[in-house]
Amino acid sequence: MHRSTITQARELLRQKKLSSVQLTEAVFARIDQVEDKVQAFVHLTREKALEQAQNADARIAAGEDAPLLGIPIAVKDLICTEGHRTTCSSKILDQFVPPYNATVVEKLHQAGAVIVGKTNMDEFAMGSSNENSFHHPTMNPWDLDRVPGGSSGGSSVAVSAHECVAALGSDTGGSIRQPASFCGVTGLKPTYGRVSRFGLVAFASSLDQIGPLTKTVADAATLMNVIGGKDPRDSTSADVLLPDFTQALQKNVKGMKVGIPKEYFSTGGINPDVEKAVQEGIRTLESLGMQTVEVSLPHLDYAVATYYIIACAEASTNLSRYDGVKYGYRADKSDTLVHMYENTREEGFGEEVKRRIILGTFVLSSGYYDAYYLKGQKVRTLIKQDFENALEQCDVIAAPVTPYPAFKLGEKLDDPLQMYLADIFTISANLAGIPAMSIPCGFANNLPVGLQLMGRHFDEAGLITVGHKFQQATDFHTKETPL
Amino acid sequence: MAVLARIKLTPDEKTRLSGQMGTILEYIEKLEEVNTDDVEPTAHVLGINNVFRDDEPAEKPFADHNPISDSPAHDKGHYEVPQIL
Numbered sequence A: 001m002h003r004s005t006i007t008q009a010r011e012l013l014r015q016k017k018l019s020s021v022q023l024t025e026a027v028f029a030r031i032d033q034v035e036d037k038v039q040a041f042v043h044l045t046r047e048k049a050l051e052q053a054q055n056a057d058a059r060i061a062a063g064e065d066a067p068l069l070g071i072p073i074a075v076k077d078l079i080c081t082e083g084h085r086t087t088c089s090s091k092i093l094d095q096f097v098p099p100y101n102a103t104v105v106e107k108l109h110q111a112g113a114v115i116v117g118k119t120n121m122d123e124f125a126m127g128s129s130n131e132n133s134f135h136h137p138t139m140n141p142w143d144l145d146r147v148p149g150g151s152s153g154g155s156s157v158a159v160s161a162h163e164c165v166a167a168l169g170s171d172t173g174g175s176i177r178q179p180a181s182f183c184g185v186t187g188l189k190p191t192y193g194r195v196s197r198f199g200l201v202a203f204a205s206s207l208d209q210i211g212p213l214t215k216t217v218a219d220a221a222t223l224m225n226v227i228g229g230k231d232p233r234d235s236t237s238a239d240v241l242l243p244d245f246t247q248a249l250q251k252n253v254k255g256m257k258v259g260i261p262k263e264y265f266s267t268g269g270i271n272p273d274v275e276k277a278v279q280e281g282i283r284t285l286e287s288l289g290m291q292t293v294e295v296s297l298p299h300l301d302y303a304v305a306t307y308y309i310i311a312c313a314e315a316s317t318n319l320s321r322y323d324g325v326k327y328g329y330r331a332d333k334s335d336t337l338v339h340m341y342e343n344t345r346e347e348g349f350g351e352e353v354k355r356r357i358i359l360g361t362f363v364l365s366s367g368y369y370d371a372y373y374l375k376g377q378k379v380r381t382l383i384k385q386d387f388e389n390a391l392e393q394c395d396v397i398a399a400p401v402t403p404y405p406a407f408k409l410g411e412k413l414d415d416p417l418q419m420y421l422a423d424i425f426t427i428s429a430n431l432a433g434i435p436a437m438s439i440p441c442g443f444a445n446n447l448p449v450g451l452q453l454m455g456r457h458f459d460e461a462g463l464i465t466v467g468h469k470f471q472q473a474t475d476f477h478t479k480e481t482p483l
Numbered sequence B: 001m002a003v004l005a006r007i008k009l010t011p012d013e014k015t016r017l018s019g020q021m022g023t024i025l026e027y028i029e030k031l032e033e034v035n036t037d038d039v040e041p042t043a044h045v046l047g048i049n050n051v052f053r054d055d056e057p058a059e060k061p062f063a064d065h066n067p068i069s070d071s072p073a074h075d076k077g078h079y080e081v082p083q084i085l
Helices: A006-014 A020-038 A046-061 A103-110 A153-160 A177-183 A217-227 A245-250 A262-266 A272-287 A300-321 A337-348 A351-364 A370-393 A416-421 A427-432 A460-473 B011-033
Strands: A041-044 A072-076 A114-119 A166-171 A186-189 A209-214 A257-261 A291-295 A396-400 A436-444 A447-455
Touching (some): A006 A020, A006 A217, A020 A046, A020 A114, A046 A114, A072 A103, A103 A217, A153 A166, A153 A177, A153 A209, A166 A217, A177 A186, A177 A436, A177 A447, A209 A217, A217 A245, A245 A460, A257 A262, A257 A272, A257 A370, A262 A300, A272 A291, A272 A396, A272 A436, A272 A447, A300 A351, A300 A370, A300 A416, A300 A427, A337 A351, A370 B011, A396 A460, A436 A460, A447 A460
Parallel strands (some): A072 A114, A257 A291, A257 A396
Antiparallel strands (some): A166 A209, A186 A436, A396 A447, A436 A447
């Protein structure tokens, strides 16, 4: 029962063959069975979830229908949940209980969802392995010695290990797509501005987006219908039409053009088994009637450097609010206010967060601003133009998500630059603001591999059409972890 | 930089972080290869600016919650901090 998708569970709930309480209890039974091994959650909201499930059952009994009515969902722990701790997996927010809900959480409630708990992540979403969590690492259910990816590692694991039916994550440089790829689930980063960021703890405000992690593309479409749309409380949310994404599931891909960016395959270091799975995925798209065209994204090689300038600059500004005064952790025994700030931030932040704040402070500092930050913003323009040019020649771009499958815990911890380079294929979509999705397309040494689809601004529907047709023709997304 | 960022680092952290920072900055310097003479910087991908709304209070912001109660140190409705001067 806990293995069902949103589509399957909603059908059973509608037909009254299953109650939301039964489904929620099955999910918690599964959590009790596997959570010790994978540690996907920071905390569970068991009692509240059962209350929400009872409410959902009452609404169903009264004849109500809503897209997520009675469906157990997990939420990444940087999305504010009123009355429930939201820690960002950081010591500095460990005891923080938000007095309000993020807009996406309000929307989940309106759609009838049951929230099972908050998932683990790299501290402040900074990381690609979930090892930067203050609480504990999270393990990949395909191989418990390996990382689940990050920073939405907890949400990806919760979905792939069936500890929830679907989850929300966030993606600043690949934080939905990379763990989705490592864990064999579907992950969609929407267009920048498609989903409200109100109540999302900010990392890099011009790059962050909330998006779904699901078992199928069809479920991602359902969640996008719920969470998308302009929000007066987020002035960067876009005032554009929100289509019914489930309609995109009915469309055909025949005649659509898929662009293959040559630079993504000529970059050294791509694992041959990953490349093979991605190439086979592209052949599947061709067999569905899509036409492949070669496209060029010539500034790929500069994306990682550009990203780390911009993301760290924005992070250093955003995280200046953690000063030990208004909320969160405060260090004991400081003689002056400035020492209290310094001690609080020294004790409250983990090493990766400190590294990025200091790097961001440097690139914004007087005398270095033009050479680093302004230069980064200019190269960002070129990267965005690359995608706009490429997407004039094709409807979607297909590429790898990561150069290799899930790596071992501890393998890259001592070398931050190597960890950053793992994001090379995902961060460009954030810099350009375009939507991008990871769908399972094969295995490398028994570890899942993702195929990345990237589209035009606000064309999540195009990705959903292609991804859904791909999943109808393949069964990689239905493969089960050994757990 | 740690002083500007208001983070006190241990001597051990200072050594490790400055080494790593050197490697990262060396990598970032590859952007110098790119000619950006006539390129406008991108701060925001959608080009949205000046989003206005009517100046009306939201309905019951934070309901009955007093934000000062979230502070790690507060007294009689005020934030408590160490000596400033």
